[in-house]
Amino acid sequence: MTLFHFFNCVILTFGPHAVYYSATPLSEYDTLGTSVKAALVYLGTAIVKLVCLATFLKVSENDSFDPYQELLKALIGFVDVAGLYFALTQLTHRNISQNHKFQAVGLGWAFADSVLHRLAPLWVGARGLEFTWDYILQGLEANANLVLSISLAALGSLMWLRKNKPKTLIPIIYACAIIVATMPSITSYLRRGLGWHFPKVVGFELFTSLVMAFISWQLFSACQRPSS
Amino acid sequence: MSPFKPRQPQMLDSMYSMIALVFILVACVELCDAATVVDVYRLIQYDISGVPFGSRLATLNHHAGSLHFTPGADLSRTIVIIPIRELNITFVKEYITQRKPLGGLLFLLPQIFDFKDKAASRSEDEVHDKGLMKTVLAELEKLLVHANIPYPVYFAFENDDIDAVLSDIKRNDATGQPATATTGGYKLVVSAPEPKRIASPIITNIQGWLPGLKADGDPNQLPTIAIVASYDTFGTAPALSVGTDSNGSGIVALLEIARLFSLLYSNPKTRGRYNLLFGFTSGGPYNYNGTQKWLRSFDQRLRESIDYAICLNSIGSWDNELWIHVSKPPENAYIKQIFEGLSNVANELGFEVGLKHKKINISNPRVAWEHEQFSRLRITAATLSELSVAPDILESTGGLSDNRYFVNETAVIRSIKLVAESIARHIYSHQGENIKVFADDSSLAVNPYYVKSWLDILSQTPRVAPFLSKNDPFVMALKKELEDHTHEVNVQHEALDGMFTFYDSTKANLNIYQVASVTFDLLLLLVLGSYLIVLFSFLVITTRGLDDLISLFRRPPSRKVKTA
Numbered sequence: 115m116t117l118f119h120f121f122n123c124v125i126l127t128f129g130p131h132a133v134y135y136s137a138t139p140l141s142e143y144d145t146l147g148t149s150v151k152a153a154l155v156y157l158g159t160a161i162v163k164l165v166c167l168a169t170f171l172k173v174s175e176n177d178s179f180d181p182y183q184e185l186l187k188a189l190i191g192f193v194d195v196a197g198l199y200f201a202l203t204q205l206t207h208r209n210i211s212q213n214h215k216f217q218a219v220g221l222g223w224a225f226a227d228s229v230l231h232r233l234a235p236l237w238v239g240a241r242g243l244e245f246t247w248d249y250i251l252q253g254l255e256a257n258a259n260l261v262l263s264i265s266l267a268a269l270g271s272l273m274w275l276r277k278n279k280p281k282t283l284i285p286i287i288y289a290c291a292i293i294v295a296t297m298p299s300i301t302s303y304l305r306r307g308l309g310w311h312f313p314k315v316v317g318f319e320l321f322t323s324l325v326m327a328f329i330s331w332q333l334f335s336a337c338q339r340p341s342s
Numbered sequence: 343m344s345p346f347k348p349r350q351p352q353m354l355d356s357m358y359s360m361i362a363l364v365f366i367l368v369a370c371v372e373l374c375d376a377a378t379v380v381d382v383y384r385l386i387q388y389d390i391s392g393v394p395f396g397s398r399l400a401t402l403n404h405h406a407g408s409l410h411f412t413p414g415a416d417l418s419r420t421i422v423i424i425p426i427r428e429l430n431i432t433f434v435k436e437y438i439t440q441r442k443p444l445g446g447l448l449f450l451l452p453q454i455f456d457f458k459d460k461a462a463s464r465s466e467d468e469v470h471d472k473g474l475m476k477t478v479l480a481e482l483e484k485l486l487v488h489a490n491i492p493y494p495v496y497f498a499f500e501n502d503d504i505d506a507v508l509s510d511i512k513r514n515d516a517t518g519q520p521a522t523a524t525t526g527g528y529k530l531v532v533s534a535p536e537p538k539r540i541a542s543p544i545i546t547n548i549q550g551w552l553p554g555l556k557a558d559g560d561p562n563q564l565p566t567i568a569i570v571a572s573y574d575t576f577g578t579a580p581a582l583s584v585g586t587d588s589n590g591s592g593i594v595a596l597l598e599i600a601r602l603f604s605l606l607y608s609n610p611k612t613r614g615r616y617n618l619l620f621g622f623t624s625g626g627p628y629n630y631n632g633t634q635k636w637l638r639s640f641d642q643r644l645r646e647s648i649d650y651a652i653c654l655n656s657i658g659s660w661d662n663e664l665w666i667h668v669s670k671p672p673e674n675a676y677i678k679q680i681f682e683g684l685s686n687v688a689n690e691l692g693f694e695v696g697l698k699h700k701k702i703n704i705s706n707p708r709v710a711w712e713h714e715q716f717s718r719l720r721i722t723a724a725t726l727s728e729l730s731v732a733p734d735i736l737e738s739t740g741g742l743s744d745n746r747y748f749v750n751e752t753a754v755i756r757s758i759k760l761v762a763e764s765i766a767r768h769i770y771s772h773q774g775e776n777i778k779v780f781a782d783d784s785s786l787a788v789n790p791y792y793v794k795s796w797l798d799i800l801s802q803t804p805r806v807a808p809f810l811s812k813n814d815p816f817v818m819a820l821k822k823e824l825e826d827h828t829h830e831v832n833v834q835h836e837a838l839d840g841m842f843t844f845y846d847s848t849k850a851n852l853n854i855y856q857v858a859s860v861t862f863d864l865l866l867l868l869v870l871g872s873y874l875i876v877l878f879s880f881l882v883i884t885t886r887g888l889d890d891l892i893s894l895f896r897r898p899p900s901r902k903v904k905t906a
Contacts, residue, residue, distance in 0.1 A: 118863045122870060129874045137881035243529055243855035250866070 119249075120240040126253030127232050130260055131225045138217065145210060145218035152201045152222030153229075159197030160230060166190045188299035195295050198223065198270050212275050220267030224260040232256055251316045258316070261323040265330040266294045272337055279337045287333055294326050378503040378854040382448070383579040385486055385495035386806075387537055387845040395488060397495040400847045402532035404445035406854075408508060409433065410515040418443035421530050423508055425450040425500065429478055431485075438489045447495045448530065448852075449482075450508070454747050456499045457584055457802045472748065479743040483578040487736055494532065497579045497742070498852065507854055531853045537845035543808035543838040545574070545624035547636040548821050550600065550828030552607045552618040554769075563643065566617040567765055568651035568723075571596040572626030572633065572712055573820065574807035575740025581848040583804050585740020586749040587728075589626065590800035591658030593820070594793050595758045596620060600827040601792065602762050602780055614769035616649070620828055622820055624807045627739040628842055629709040632807075635836040637719050650680055651723035652765070653712035656738060657757040658749040658797075660728035662693045664757065667725040667732070669702045669717040676722040683764040684726070690776060691759060700732055708735060726761065728753075746801035751794050758788050808844040 135141055135149070170186055201219045210218070232252055240249040269291040272279060279287075301319055304310045310318075385397035407420040409430055424434070426449060437444055452475070486495065498504065507528055514527055554564045571592035577583025584590070600620045606612045625632030637645070657664065666684060668677050681697050688695040702714050709715060710732035716723030729738060738744075759780060766772075766779040780786045803816050810817060812835055825831045882891040 116857075118860070118867075119858065122863060122866045125867075125870050125874070129870065130877060133874050133878045134881060137878045138885045243531065243853075243857055245856050245858035 116241050116243055119245070120236065123236050123240045123249040123253050126250060127228055127236065127256040128225070130257050131221060131228070134217075134221055134260065134264075140214055140217055140221070143210060143214050145214050148205065148210065148215065148218035149222030149225070151205050152219040153226035155197050155201040155205070156223050156226035157230075159193055160226075162197075163190055163193045166193060184299060184302065187302070188296055191298055192295060195266075195270070195291075198267060199274060202267065202270050203274055212271055215275075216267040216271035217264060220264035221260070223267065224256075224263035227259060227263065228256045248312065251312055255316050255319055258319040258323040261327045262294055262297055262319075265323070265326045266291065268330045268334050269294065272334060276337055283333060283336060290326065290329055290333065294330075297322070378507065380498050380501070380504055380852045380854070382496040382498045382532065382850050382852040383581040384534075384848050384850060385491070385497070385578060386576075386580050386848070389841075389843040391841040392843075394490045396486070397491045397493070398537075399446075399492070399494045400532065400534035400537050400850065402446050402494045402496070402530055402534075402852070404530060405857075406448075406507070406511050406528040406530050408512045408515050410512050412515070417445065419445045421446040421448055423448045423450065423511065425508070426475065426479065426482075427452060429482065431478065431481055434482065435485060438485055438491060441492070444493050446493045446530070447491075449495070449497045450500045450504065451497055451742065453500055455582070455742060455745055457582075457745055476743040476748065480741065483741045484737070486578055496532070496850070496852065497582065504854070527857065527859075529855045529857045531855065532850045533853075534847050534850045537847045540808050540844045540846055543842075543844060544812055544835050545632045545635070545807050545838045546810070546812065546814075546817050547624055547632050547834040547836065548622040548817070548824060548831065549636070549834070550620045550824040550831040552600070552603055552620070552828050553830075554607075554616045554618070555610060555613040557615070563647045564615060564617050565649040566619050566644070566647045567768070568619040568621060568648055568716075569596055569599055569654070569761070569765070570621040570623060570633065570651055570712060571654040572623045572630060573805060574624045574626055574632075574810070575744075575805045576627035576736055577740050577744075577804075577806065578742055579848070580806040580809055581804050582742060583740045583744075583806050584746075584801050585744050585805065586746050586797065586801040587658040587744050588656040588738050588740050589654070590740075590797060591656060591749060591754045591757070592654035593622065593800060594754055594796045595654050595657060595761065596622070597796060597823055597827070598758045598788060598793055599762050599765070600824065602786060602788070603765075604827040605786060606766075606779075616769045617647070618765075618828075619648070620824060622824070623712070624810075625838055626712065627736055628807075628838065628840070629707060629735070630712050630715045631839050632836065633712050633715040634709075634718075635839075636834060637715060637721070639834060645719060645721060648716075648721050650676060651713065651716050651721060652680075652761060653716075653723060653725040654757070654761070655712060655725050655727040656729055657726060658728075658751075658754050660753050663696060663728075664688070664693065664760070665696050665698050665727055665730050667698045667700060667711050667713065667727060668723075669700060669711075669714050670722070672697055672699055674722075677724070679768075680722070680724050680764075683768055684760060687760050687763045687767070690778075691756060691763075693756070695760075696730070698730065710734075726757065740805070746798065749797065749801075751790065751797055754793055754797065755788050755790055758793070762788075806848075808838065808842075809846070809848060 135146075140149075167187070167190055170190065171183060198219070201223070202216065205219075235252070236249055239246075269287055272287050273291060297319070301315055304318060305312075305315050384400060387394075387396040387398060389395065402421060404419050404421045407417065407422050409422065409424060409428070411417065411420070411422075422444060424430070424447065429449075434447075436442070511528060556564060572589055573593050575583040575585035575588070577585065600618075603618055607614070607618070621633075621636060623630065623632040623636055625635075666681055668674075668681075670677050672678065672681070677697075681695070685695045700710070702717055704718070711725040711727075713723035713725045733739075762780050763778070767777070770779070780788060782788075799819075805816060817833075821831060821833055879891055882894070
């Protein structure tokens with residue numbers, strides 16, 4: 115019965131990634147290699163991030179919200195953006211359209227993130243007899259994260275790969291990218307600084323991820339138009 | 343539709359590390375993340391001549407229920423949690439005597455019974471009707487100890503966590519939905535190994551001497567007075583069987599009497615012409631098996647030199663009457679002497695001592711009082727006790743309610759005065775005279791702090807003989823204390839005779855999990871499945887258009903056409 119629950123949580127956490135891959139043209143154009151490479155880049159980025167965090171951050175005894183530490187953490191969080199930049203620009207792919215490239219990178223990125231952050235807690239926790247909503251919420255969080263990663267990858271590809279984009283949209287793109295990139299810090303602030311409970315935080319994440327996805331989709335199609 | 347076709351080698355590389363990671367995790371993880379973990383104490387499991395008694399199982403893994411279950415519900419997979427405060431004895435009786443199936447029983451004892459929690463036992467709040475609690479517990483214990491119960495029975499102490507769980511369960515039960523695998527609720531898990539038989543339990547007797555002053559050139563052996571107390575207990579839950587009254591009070595009295603006489607005997611001027619023999623015997627609940635072995639080990643001369651023996655048994659919670667139990671007729675000169683010695687002192691101390699005569703039936707294996715073992719060997723002996731009638735086997739031997747909370751130390755002190763004074767008068771031949779050897783405020787006064795501290799220690803030490811090892815710290819402490827007061831302290835190890843077989847695993851950890859039901863998981867699976875399908879359709883429609891989605895479902899028939 116508890117293994118059942120574990121499988122449910124796994125489906126919720128990793129199912130959307132698979133569905134996204136198979137449902138969109140990504141599968142038709144065989145972009146799995148790109149995703150795997152992006153995941154490997156994520157792994158490298160995560161290690162760099164860990165080293166940075168371990169070097170610059172003090173271990174806080176309590177769970178309180180320290181603005182200075184959080185600022186530092188947010189800055190280190192931009193290592194992610196650097197990693198994404200590397201994945202988007204430096205990785206050589208077979209001729210794969212920009213359209214699919216950012217999706218494949220975002221997908222690999224989100225999948226690696228889910229595997230690293232959520233698989234172990236799931237395995238440890240969700241198989242136990244004790245029932246909590248935490249793992250279901252965590253699965254929902256993974257969904258939000260997938261959407262956010264793809265949005266960020268979309269914005270990144272707009273910033274770095276597309277040359278002829280409307281000048282008026284550039285600040286908006288950058289602003290959105292910054293917002294998306296600082297999402298982890300924002301949620302951390304909500305959870306610790308304002309004391310929000312986990313369900314509320316997850317709800318917020320889901321909502322913002324959908325909003326950001328919509329905005330970046332609009333931006334992307336707006337940039338698409340003049341070129342086509 | 344097939345995402346894993348090409349680039350297999352690359353995939354495999356990353357998969358290997360993943361698999362390794364998963365295996366490491368599996369190895370490290372221990373599944374113990376329960377909401378609550380409580381200490382539980384198992385009902386004793388024992389055989390008498392091969393006939394099983396007590397709780398026969400230790401492992402527990404069922405849903406929890408309360409007494410508010412719907413009538414007629416099947417409880418064979420439910421652990422019923424029963425707080426002693428609201429114990430429904432008829433329910434328990436019905437289920438045990440008719441051997442109805444149950445998943446298990448968990449009794450919750452009020453905090454005051456927790457001898458480990460000192461603060462709780464000091465607070466005088468809570469149980470105002472402690473007399474009632476005691477009778478209820480006694481009835482319950484009698485029921486449990488003499489029944490063969492095919493499921494686990496555990497005792498735990500009330501605390502906030504378990505109270506919260508219980509009130510949740512009650513609320514659930516009140517709505518008419520008893521917790522089973524399909525409706526969720528709480529699951530109680532005790533993972534204990536199969537109870538194992540204790541191979542050849544050992545009982546330990548301890549004796550110490552205070553030798554009397556022998557006149558020069560006197561060829562005769564000095565007469566001996568023996569003071570004996572059995573120190574082990576037998577209780578419903580062996581790990582909780584501290585027996586403050588039966589027979590902790592006897593141990594304390596014996597130690598204090600030994601201390602007082604060691605003061606007297608250390609000075610040659612006050613050293614009496616009697617040897618004093620102090621004995622802690624084990625196996626008390628089992629027909630005083632240890633006493634029997636101990637006496638058998640004496641040689642004939644020593645046995646004959648014993649003038650009389652006084653056995654101390656349950657002298658910690660009486661008000662104004664004590665009983666002297668003898669097995670020789672009261673007209674017997676020696677008995678008369680003992681009784682008069684004691685009752686004179688008792689009158690001076692302001693209470694009554696009664697004499698009870700109970701003949702020994704040699705053919706009956708039951709030995710109700712410790713002195714009967716002496717009497718069987720023709721040694722004059724009497725038992726001093728607050729109990730007016732002989733207890734049945736395994737009764738009044740340190741049950742659940744027999745703890746510090748119910749024992750009055752002034753009663754113990756008065757008993758000590760009674761015994762010490764009467765023995766002193768006998769030794770120094772002052773019978774019938776009103777002389778106080780152990781007067782208060784003198785250097786020979788009974789030390790209430792000594793009595794109190796030993797009573798406190800004994801009230802925290804479960805002493806069920808089969809579970810005490812040969813060199814148990816408690817036995818060693820008792821020996822050391824007797825060594826401080828007396829000479830020639832001997833420890834005698836004997837095998838516990840006869841028909842009793844005991845099983846271990848008296849203590850365990852109970853994990854309480856809040857669990858979701860199977861239906862919930864099924865529902866969740868359904869919801870997730872539909873979510874993924876909707877997501878899939880949505881993505882296909884937005885990225886490739888509706889026609890693609892429809893064509894996905896059309897493809898198989900077209901293939902069939904091709905193959906045909």
